[in-house]
Amino acid sequence: MSVDIQTLLDQVDSREGELIDLLCKLISFETPAPPARNTKDAQAFIAGYLQNLGFSIDTWDMYPGDPNVVGVLKGAGDCAYKSVIINGHVDVAEVSPDEAWETGPFTPIVRDGLVIGRGAADMKGGLAGALFALMLLREHNIPLPGDITFESVIGEEVGEAGTLDCCKRGYMADLALVVDTSDLHIQGQGGVITGWITVKSPQSFHDGTRRQMIHAGGGLVGASAIEKMMKVIQGLQDLERHWAVTKSYPGCPLGSTTINPAVIEGGRHAAFIADECRLWITVHYYPNENHEAVTQEIEAHIRNVANADPWLKDNHPTFRWGGKSMIEERGEIFPALELDPSHAGIKLLASKYEMVTGEPAILGVSSTVSDGGWFGHEGIPAAVFGPGKLRHAHSINEQVSIQQLKDYTKIMIDFIAAWSSTPR
Numbered sequence: 001m002s003v004d005i006q007t008l009l010d011q012v013d014s015r016e017g018e019l020i021d022l023l024c025k026l027i028s029f030e031t032p033a034p035p036a037r038n039t040k041d042a043q044a045f046i047a048g049y050l051q052n053l054g055f056s057i058d059t060w061d062m063y064p065g066d067p068n069v070v071g072v073l074k075g076a077g078d079c080a081y082k083s084v085i086i087n088g089h090v091d092v093a094e095v096s097p098d099e100a101w102e103t104g105p106f107t108p109i110v111r112d113g114l115v116i117g118r119g120a121a122d123m124k125g126g127l128a129g130a131l132f133a134l135m136l137l138r139e140h141n142i143p144l145p146g147d148i149t150f151e152s153v154i155g156e157e158v159g160e161a162g163t164l165d166c167c168k169r170g171y172m173a174d175l176a177l178v179v180d181t182s183d184l185h186i187q188g189q190g191g192v193i194t195g196w197i198t199v200k201s202p203q204s205f206h207d208g209t210r211r212q213m214i215h216a217g218g219g220l221v222g223a224s225a226i227e228k229m230m231k232v233i234q235g236l237q238d239l240e241r242h243w244a245v246t247k248s249y250p251g252c253p254l255g256s257t258t259i260n261p262a263v264i265e266g267g268r269h270a271a272f273i274a275d276e277c278r279l280w281i282t283v284h285y286y287p288n289e290n291h292e293a294v295t296q297e298i299e300a301h302i303r304n305v306a307n308a309d310p311w312l313k314d315n316h317p318t319f320r321w322g323g324k325s326m327i328e329e330r331g332e333i334f335p336a337l338e339l340d341p342s343h344a345g346i347k348l349l350a351s352k353y354e355m356v357t358g359e360p361a362i363l364g365v366s367s368t369v370s371d372g373g374w375f376g377h378e379g380i381p382a383a384v385f386g387p388g389k390l391r392h393a394h395s396i397n398e399q400v401s402i403q404q405l406k407d408y409t410k411i412m413i414d415f416i417a418a419w420s421s422t423p424r
């Protein structure tokens with residue numbers, strides 16, 4: 001027998017302790033990435049939780065010790081009603097041994113209306129709220145005619161995109177909500193891609209040949225890859241400045257399209273002219289751009305820089321973009337996500353936010369990136385919507401407000417019930 005939604009919302013208050021316990025339980029699983037490969041127990045717990053609610057479970061190892069978990073609750077409506085993916089990552093930001101936590105990062109504490117522990121904001125709070133919402137909906141037999149897919153993914157903190165793997169495995173829906181840190185704002189995001197630019201000489205020269213290589217009449221055509229990389233870096237700075245004055249996107253600070261020369265490696269020994277130099281860059285771009293086009297712009301610009309140099313024109317820099325893991329291959333992609341405020345699901349979510357909090361919903365652009373972009377990239381309308389503040393994510397004594405966690409849980413209850421009952 002079904003009860004009305006208000007009863008469930010009241011239960012979020014009266015059963016607050018259970019919600020906090022669930023969050024503390026999730027925090028107590030030590031899942032920092034790096035080092036990663038440590039989410040097996042947390043994922044088994046979440047899979048068990050979903051299974052108890054009637055979800056069928058699909059789980060597979062993305063890496064040894066790091067399985068993805070997807071639970072599917074088939075709606076009774078035979079695909080005639082709106083479906084939703086609820087997505088969250090179970091890995092948390094790394095912890096270094098010298099950090100001064102009140103207790104251990106994985107020994108959560110509850111005080112002053114806060115839960116404190118690694119992942120409280122990013123993003124075990126979002127996972128706990130969404131799981132608790134589903135539990136209450138199922139416990140009270142609220143009709144859910146549309147399909148509900150819950151993705152608990154790994155690797156987000158190190159660019160391993162468990163979410164991309166879920167998309168590739170065929171999980172689709174009419175809307176995806178990524179329950180990552182957004183302070184209950186409903187957000188899209190800009191994108192990030194990392195890349196390696198390599199300048200490589202076809203020959204290696206001894207240090208003693210430098211005089212011939214750089215002075216009048218020396219006669220030896222060669223170059224230091226490190227010195228030639230200076231031109232590449234200068235070119236990247238010119239392009240970055242050009243983007244800053246020519247590109248913009250509503251809701252993003254001007255100049256957000258940055259190219260950071262983050263890491264440089266090169267040369268082999270003081271006795272040689274550097275014959276190779278590798279530059280690791282991080283590129284940020286706006287929500288309405290994509291990494292394919294942005295990286296083409298960079299390559300075209302650097303080709304022009306190279307063509308203006310007598311040695312680089314014959315020894316063009318090479319590029320390796322993105323990657324599936326910062327740990328395994330030192331590369332990652334977080335595609336951009338454009339929020340569509342006119343999408344029926346986004347409008348419904350905003351209205352539920354307003355009903356629960358009594359405040360107008362805030363739609364905007366996240367100042368960071370999450371797995372949300374993979375849904376946009378795969379053509380699934382999506383938003384980032386979760387509890388916790390970004391300034392607490394990855395910080396010492398990471399925390400989430402219990403009031404906000406409860407509001408979040410209520411909004412999710414109300415939204416899921418309404419969306420799942422909306423005809424397609």
Ligand SMILES: [Zn+2]
Binds near residue numbers: 122123156181
């Ligand atoms: Zn996150």
